[in-house]
Amino acid sequence: MSTLLEVSGVSVSFDGFRAINNLSFRIGVAEMRAVIGPNGAGKTTFMDVVTGKTRPDEGHVLWGEKSQSLLKMSEAKIAQAGVGRKFQKPTVFEDQTVEENLLMALKKPRGWFAVLAYRPSEHDLEHVVELAKEIGLSNALTRKSGELSHGQKQWLEIGMLLAQEPRLLLVDEPAAGMTPAEREQTTAILVEAAKTRAVVVVEHDMEFVRRLNCKVTVLHEGAVLAEGSLDHVTSNQDVIDVYLGR
Amino acid sequence: MQRSFIARNPSVLLFLALLALFTLVVTVLSEGFGVGVISTSFVKTLGKTLCLCLVAVAMDLVWGFTGILSLGHFAFFGIGGYMIGMWLMYERTRLIVVQSLSQAEIPPTPTEVVDAIGNQIFGVVGSSEFPWIWGFADSLFLQLILVVLVPGLLALVFGWLAFRSRVAGVYLSILTQAMTLALALYLFQNDSGLRGNNGLSGLQNLPNVSAPQSVVSLWFFWGSAFALAIGYLLAAWLVSGKFGSVIRGIRDNEARVRFLGYSVEIYKLMIFTLTAMIAGIAGALYYPQAGIINPAEIAPIASIYLAVWVAIGGRGRLYGAVIGAAFVSLLSTWFTGGQAPDIQLGFYTIKWVDWWLVLLGLSFVGVTLFAPKGMGGLVDLWTARRTPNRHGADLGPDAGSLREAEAKQ
Numbered sequence A: 001m002s003t004l005l006e007v008s009g010v011s012v013s014f015d016g017f018r019a020i021n022n023l024s025f026r027i028g029v030a031e032m033r034a035v036i037g038p039n040g041a042g043k044t045t046f047m048d049v050v051t052g053k054t055r056p057d058e059g060h061v062l063w064g065e066k067s068q069s070l071l072k073m074s075e076a077k078i079a080q081a082g083v084g085r086k087f088q089k090p091t092v093f094e095d096q097t098v099e100e101n102l103l104m105a106l107k108k109p110r111g112w113f114a115v116l117a118y119r120p121s122e123h124d125l126e127h128v129v130e131l132a133k134e135i136g137l138s139n140a141l142t143r144k145s146g147e148l149s150h151g152q153k154q155w156l157e158i159g160m161l162l163a164q165e166p167r168l169l170l171v172d173e174p175a176a177g178m179t180p181a182e183r184e185q186t187t188a189i190l191v192e193a194a195k196t197r198a199v200v201v202v203e204h205d206m207e208f209v210r211r212l213n214c215k216v217t218v219l220h221e222g223a224v225l226a227e228g229s230l231d232h233v234t235s236n237q238d239v240i241d242v243y244l245g246r
Numbered sequence B: 001m002q003r004s005f006i007a008r009n010p011s012v013l014l015f016l017a018l019l020a021l022f023t024l025v026v027t028v029l030s031e032g033f034g035v036g037v038i039s040t041s042f043v044k045t046l047g048k049t050l051c052l053c054l055v056a057v058a059m060d061l062v063w064g065f066t067g068i069l070s071l072g073h074f075a076f077f078g079i080g081g082y083m084i085g086m087w088l089m090y091e092r093t094r095l096i097v098v099q100s101l102s103q104a105e106i107p108p109t110p111t112e113v114v115d116a117i118g119n120q121i122f123g124v125v126g127s128s129e130f131p132w133i134w135g136f137a138d139s140l141f142l143q144l145i146l147v148v149l150v151p152g153l154l155a156l157v158f159g160w161l162a163f164r165s166r167v168a169g170v171y172l173s174i175l176t177q178a179m180t181l182a183l184a185l186y187l188f189q190n191d192s193g194l195r196g197n198n199g200l201s202g203l204q205n206l207p208n209v210s211a212p213q214s215v216v217s218l219w220f221f222w223g224s225a226f227a228l229a230i231g232y233l234l235a236a237w238l239v240s241g242k243f244g245s246v247i248r249g250i251r252d253n254e255a256r257v258r259f260l261g262y263s264v265e266i267y268k269l270m271i272f273t274l275t276a277m278i279a280g281i282a283g284a285l286y287y288p289q290a291g292i293i294n295p296a297e298i299a300p301i302a303s304i305y306l307a308v309w310v311a312i313g314g315r316g317r318l319y320g321a322v323i324g325a326a327f328v329s330l331l332s333t334w335f336t337g338g339q340a341p342d343i344q345l346g347f348y349t350i351k352w353v354d355w356w357l358v359l360l361g362l363s364f365v366g367v368t369l370f371a372p373k374g375m376g377g378l379v380d381l382w383t384a385r386r387t388p389n390r391h392g393a394d395l396g397p398d399a400g401s402l403r404e405a406e407a408k409q
């Protein structure tokens, strides 16, 4: 399978502290990957690097068929290129309705002039309704997203991510604060999405990772400790020592 | 969603209707066209107030909706005034000069005319040469273009430098204060080319117009009302659609907007520049009614007042900005104009001329602490009965912002 994202030899330090240490990672165009690791392993920082929020001290981040470097691009440009991100803490625009949130995320031209001239077409509105159905918010389209429950906000953010139609989804701890039933549906949405695009899921919950049924990358102290199937990595002695054994 | 703009924003129609009614009532009661109950000077005060409302709408766009606390928008307002003032002063002086030289035996050459105008205008600062910035002062058309172009360009350059390096929050506010301070200090100099601290004066006299001030004041009043109507419509349209979603998103969480693929800096720059141009237009309508503009008008405190009006009126909703600007500036005129009766405390007499600022400051603190929605929040008390109970009481990350009503606009 061809590679969508290739991260090689990336290091990030904060005031001398190495949060990411010579990290390498690659993912194909339609692949699901779970990234696990103890708190402070550098999982969120890894996403920061890919999305352009944090500039690494060294290393390469290459994107797409043309192996374009993401390091010189702004956050907005990277997002436009097809990298979508869900934050650890649900971040939706609380003051705006679910519909407005989704419309803002829909894959449409992002320039200010195009946005000024934009009027949602029937098709766009239908798309929003479909998305809302998928994330279980059909009845909440006109509600302020600030009124939603924590789990619903998580979903809305996932919905916004899908609306962006990214080629790569970076999902940071999606199941946090969700009920078991909600978790199951989240898994289903992510597995479905991974059929046509690359999905990287950071998660603590092993049960959740097991259900994703995909290759697992274990991060520790900013570097890859092990990679492979869940059974493979959980039987790795290093992994047991630093993470699972605690 | 597909309903018309007005149907989605009934408050806009209501606002325009009230503004039209107000304009009509003032006209009927004026000296120029009506029964003469309202003095010409009060018509001017009301016209100026409308201009302040317009610049407050601009401030609300940039601060209340986009979250950029600019404390420099009065500089753009002042620049607009200077730009129109240059033509007014030049043209009127030219007419006087031509008139007086026509008595001479030999007809004056064009250079003599220009020299004489220069003498008249710049005599107070000990000069008679026209500085280069007066290059277009003989053309009303060009100066009108400069009314929007100069504030727009200044905002564009300033904003580009500031937003590109991601200056935000308090630092940006301080930077805008520095900008307006620098501009004021520059203009105070006699060799700035704009007559130093004398400023430009006699702006209420329109060249080639013989109508009395009672009539001219109404022209400007109508012009100001019209500009406010257009500015309000434009602002309401900007904040209503997806563009409004994006800028409110920038206010609430700009990083998130970036990760959705929007270039936050470009949007900020666009709003900053546009509102500077609106401020320029408001200033160009204001100063002919005031009659004089000098660098003190651009002092940093003026821009802070602007923020105070919007905060008291209720930021994040356009009518709030208008209410705040109108209410506070009229009240301020009343208090500082010596009309408010002094309060005798026996041992001390409260003179409002001195104490008004203290009162304003206390109101500002009070509003910030106890009524973050400002006066516009009172409207919610009325509309709350028509909207379903919202369980998430305060919806935003920042309790000071107004969430509910603005989204309805």
Ligand SMILES: Nc1ncnc2c1ncn2[C@@H]1O[C@H](COP(=O)(O)OP(=O)(O)O)[C@@H](O)[C@H]1O
Binding pocket: A014, A019, A037, A038, A039, A040, A041, A042, A043, A044, A045, A046
């Ligand atoms: N902006 C920052 N400044 C300083 N240290 C940071 C910053 N961001 C992350 N770190 C540190 O980097 C390490 C990795 O953090 P993070 O990527 O958030 O871990 P994870 O998401 O795997 O729990 C942590 O020790 C954290 O304290």
Ligand SMILES: [Mg+2]
Binding pocket: A043, A044, A045, A088
């Ligand atoms: Mg994390």
